[in-house]
Amino acid sequence: MNADRLARLRYLVMLWISGCIALGAVTWACFALRCGMATTSFIYLMVIVLLSFLDSFVSSTVFSIFCAGCLNYFFTAPLFSFRVAHTQDFLALATFLITSHAITALVRHTRRLGEAQREQARLLDLTHDTILVTDMTRVISYWNRGAEELYGWKREEAIGKVAHQLLQTIFPVALDDINEQLSRTGRWEGELVHTKRDGSKVVVASRWSLQRSESGRPLATLVTNNDISERRRAEDELRRSQAEYLAEAQRLSLTGSFGWRVSNGELFWSDQSFRIFGYDPEITPSREMVLQRTHPDDVARVKQLFEQAATTGRDFDFQHRLLSPDGSIKHLHVVAHAVIDEQGSHKFVGAIQDITAATLADEQLREAQTELARMSRVMALGELSASIAHEVNQPLAAIVTSGAACLRWLGHATPQPDEVRACVQNMMANGKRAGEIVRRIRTLTKRDTPQKMRLGLNEVVTEVASLVQHQVLTHRVKLRVKLACGLPRLAADRIELQQVILNLVINGIQAIDETDDGLRELLIETRQDEDGWVVVAVQDSGPGIKAENVNHLFDPFFTTKSDGMGMGLSICRSIIEAHGGRVWASSHAARGAVFQCSLPALGESDLTEPARCR
Template identity: 30%
Template sequence: MFNQLTTFGRSATQLVFGSITLAAVTLTSLYIHSPFAATAFAYLVVIMLFSLMGSFIASSVLSIVSIAASVYLFTPSTFGLRIGDPEDLLVVVAFLTASIVGTQLIGKVRQEREAAREVAAKLRHSAADLHDREKRWRAIFEHNPVMYFMVDEAGTVLNVNTFGATQLGYAPAELVGLSVLKVFLEEDREAVRKCIEACLTNIGQSHTWDIQKVRQDGSVLWVRENAKAMLWADDKPIVLIACEDITERKRTEFALQRSEAHLAQAQELSHTGSFGWNTATGEVFWSKENFRIFEYDPETKPTPQHVLDRTHPEDKASVQAILDRASQGQDFEHEYRLLMPDGSVKHIRAAAWATRTATGDIEFVGAATDITAAKQTEQQLRRSEAYLADAQQLSRMGTWAWDCHRRCFAYRSAEVSRLFGLDPDELVSLETIRSRIHPDDLALQQEVQRRAIEQKAGNFEYDFRIRLPDGTIRHIHSVAHAVLGRDGTTVELVGTHMDVTEQHVARERLENTLAALRESEQRFRDYAETASDWLWETGPDHLVTHLSEHASAVGILASGLIGLPRWEIACDVEEEPEKWRRHRAMLDAHLPFRDLIYRAVSKTGSAFYVRTSGKPFFDLGGNFLGYRGVSTDITARIRADQAEQELRKAQADLAHVTRVTTLGELTASIAHEVNQPLAAIISNADACLGWMGRETPDLPAARRSVDWIIEDAIRASEVVRRVRALAKKGEIEMVPLDINEVVKEAITLVTRELVNQQVTLRTEFAPTLPTVLGDRVQLQQVIINLVMNGIEAMQAIDDRKRELTIQSSRDDKGRVQLSVTDCGAGIADEDIDRLLDPFFTTKSSGLGMGLSICRSIVQAHGGRLSIVRKQEPGATFQFVLPVVS
């Protein structure tokens, strides 16, 4: 409609303006008296010009109007429409033809020009649209979150989108022109090459694969590639590859696989297999570990009957009853035994709960655990408890637990009952216990118990006496600690009672011996201070020719010795013939001699010891005249040496008693150290039987288990050896030792005590320390004593971490140094100088001999034990030992 109105408007305009123009031409021609032909030509020009406006109808009307006006006005029959002159008719016909044909031609030309203009406009619009589409698709290609690669048949990258290049750490220009294999792992490049070849072989067919790509920084990502080959404009094939980043998906898959593997390993390590059972369909699922436990081929399709077939005959009825109740939807948990084809027996604990499937079926999900090792360990534990009871009886140490609310024993070992003279099966009242405690010690014992209940932390040691009905007195050393309930109050006291009667008697004997020793030392010291040396002289025949007057002062009858040789004066010639043979040989050779010691008899008939030295003398001619020398009465020193040997023997006896006492205190640690390898032996033996019991015995695995059994047996034997060495009473054996190894062996015996007292042990061993010469057992006794003292010093500490440090090093003189440091309350300044003295102690129940014995042992090894003064809390004891040169 709009086009029709536009055409009509154009035609009307053409007609109006054309008519006006023709009127103007007509008037002009009339005015100038233009001939008919000229006027017709002028009309034709006007019509041609206005025909350019495009309306053929308007041009035709103008042509008719022009012919009518020209005939009417300019032909000889003026003002008439008749044409009389043939030439005028010809002009009219020619005018009409020219106007119509010209108008038609001009209209067609104009239409073709407008059509060409429209075509050009459409082409321009199509080009712009194509450019816009190209920009949109280029933007989609560049920024699509999928990597796009375009490669040729040789694998060269023709194009890559920005996202794809950025994902790999490149700019697009850096990848174009390179081989696409550059972004793949070396081991995957051959597979990529084959995939591209497969795409080129099947033009237009899609191919998909998962593979890893390498970023520029060397990191790797997983992608899923979808590739298709197509023919390019020049019929050359190219391959379009779209890559989807599936790294997170792969990580999830790998994590799931690891999780499944870890679950399988966890089941294998815990000997627990999982199972599922649909009671309606009878379908059963077993994990791999379940097949191993029941020793069925994993290819077997399991059923409940397979469980019954392996069940021990004595347990089949109970297992069948469990299965029957389970079919009714009841959860179950029970233990039973399996009788394996090789005759071995396994203990199984099975538990399962019922669920409902989507179809309403009852389905059980559960687990079966091989508890054979636990059962064997339980039996072993019972044996260990029996061994512990024997150990308590041998060490005369009993364990107990006191119920603070009921005020009676919650537990007492048989040894505690023996110490109190009670029947182990008898119910004992508080009055009965108090009646057995010595009246003088009852108040102290009650006070210690009250303090332990109130303080709630740390160990409490005290000594008391038991008076049995027959009047026998036993000395008891007790160690206890509090056990707290949920409300923070003390509910129990747990501790040990050790019979130290023999140690008490030994201590009294030792005190008497030391008192006698002091008196003897003082007597011999007085003798040494009042004694003096005397001079002597012998002739060429070695007979005494002269004695100084001091000889009589020491009880020697001088006149009675003149004319006698020395070997007739001495009374030990027959006892030590080799000594006198060497001495007479030196005299015959006229050689000087020093410090000959022999025994003689004084004028009162008592034996005394003489140390003598002599030098030959000659006349001017060199003739031998005899010997001159000096003698000293060393009886006091000899007696002192003998007394010192007795003292050392007494100290050794006391050290042995101390070691035995320490072993009693460390019974729990020793039992723990022995039980560990015993448990490992049982476990490895069970594993060995498992390897041997297979259809095809796994001999290498069984051999490894036997090797481990041997190693654990050696380890247990080594613990026993060390305990026996500490308990053994023998001579000192000085051998080269590595002090670090000595410390490590000693630590194993106090490890349990460290754990019980919540003490953290830190060791700082200097590497490549030189060896020392010493007795392993005595040095271990020193280390254990220092460690136990450190543990006791930290019992009351609750405001900081309890830490004990053992450090080995070399001092500034090159000696080996070992220090033991605690973080306890420390040592008072006034006590430091006396702490190493015998019978001095800061403990309420201590003997005061532990550190004194340690100092004696260290000094016997040529070393020195000392206390290091420091500012911070705690104390440090250290000793140094000379190294082996």
């Protein structure tokens, strides 16, 4: 038997002995005073009730049986006997036992309820939350220790006061609306502002629960408040910091944000958006203000995008220009995402970025690339100077020969006008031929923007082949040209396409010069692949491409030549990709390297193909 059980047993023994002594004293007094059974029973009940507060049901039963025995022995005929002579006495004794058990049971229940309430009150006082109970008129009936610590009023000072008057509550909505929701759902949650005893303000997260009777009648409201003042100040500070950082980030990135509610046309701009459009932040933005700043050439397109977005409710992404009052032009990139708000209305949330600097940089980059391409062509023509001189000298020599023949025919005793006419026609044809050669060279060296036109690939290859004839002869290279019949036409810039093929041919000739054996061949071939694209391939018999260089051949400034700049192949790739095509290189199975370019076709056959197609 452990110590607790032993102590409990000792307590019960002492309680029963003390109770029986007390009840014995009551019995002696009542018997001495000749009290009746009813009086004695009433006095017994009072003593039993008092004793029941000290222990449980077992003790109450023991005392009830002891008192019933005393009543039977001392106050029921025959006296000093446990025999019951009359039926009514037996009923009286039974009634006493039942009554004593019932009363003591009620006492124990009441005691347990009181203990539970005291325990609950103690627990509520232990919590740091503010807990109060109000009746249906909002009068405070309970005020825990947390409420005392938060608001400053003691329990006795707060109980009996109207809660929202004592605390000077600031409600987020009307109090009638809160009461209506509380009555309808039995709950309400929200943030309230209270005034403490010292006059300072506190923000609390408040939760109200309606307590009802078993019949459903509202009885009271349990209110639990949590102090969120510090959290609210921290959140406000965080929002201010985020707003400052966002504003600074938008300013640095030249990006503004906006919102557009489609139903009423309202626009919301960030400070950076006002700066981009050049308006005062104090005014209310509108679509008219946007159109007023839009470049006249873009107004119709911007209007159409506004109407399309409002009708379809889809995301949009577009670029347009602004014309400022000072005449400067800005380039904007506008992107927006469509969302649906709580009311089911469509609105757009988006960003406006000033891309003027990037656009100007792109234009300068394109100009630089164009100039670099032109310089590459000039360098290539420098490589072909001997070929060019040879090509020009041929028609000039023919003109001189035809002129001398004219003089001979005119010096005869009988002039021959038909022969003279034939010589003059030959001179004119060779003059045109020389002019065409000069035109091609001037076009290749001319700085101009690309002009795409319909042309045949075979025609471009033939023109390049004629330019490199003397070059291949000088380097003892055998040039073969294989042109496919019926190739579809391309939409391309003739000069840029000539530059690409010319660069590949010169690279092939230089690669062949690196070999010492007798096989010196260069093949230019055109074909159409299985996807319908037109392909030109330049194959040389040089040393081929090292495996580690394959992926870097078209990188800017990468070269395997001691005197190379590393820009020729990079320019070729830029030109082909600008035409929507692809360029690649590989080592040939037999020997040498193959450079290939594929370009999308227009689908219409080239009717000007030369006769030497395969």
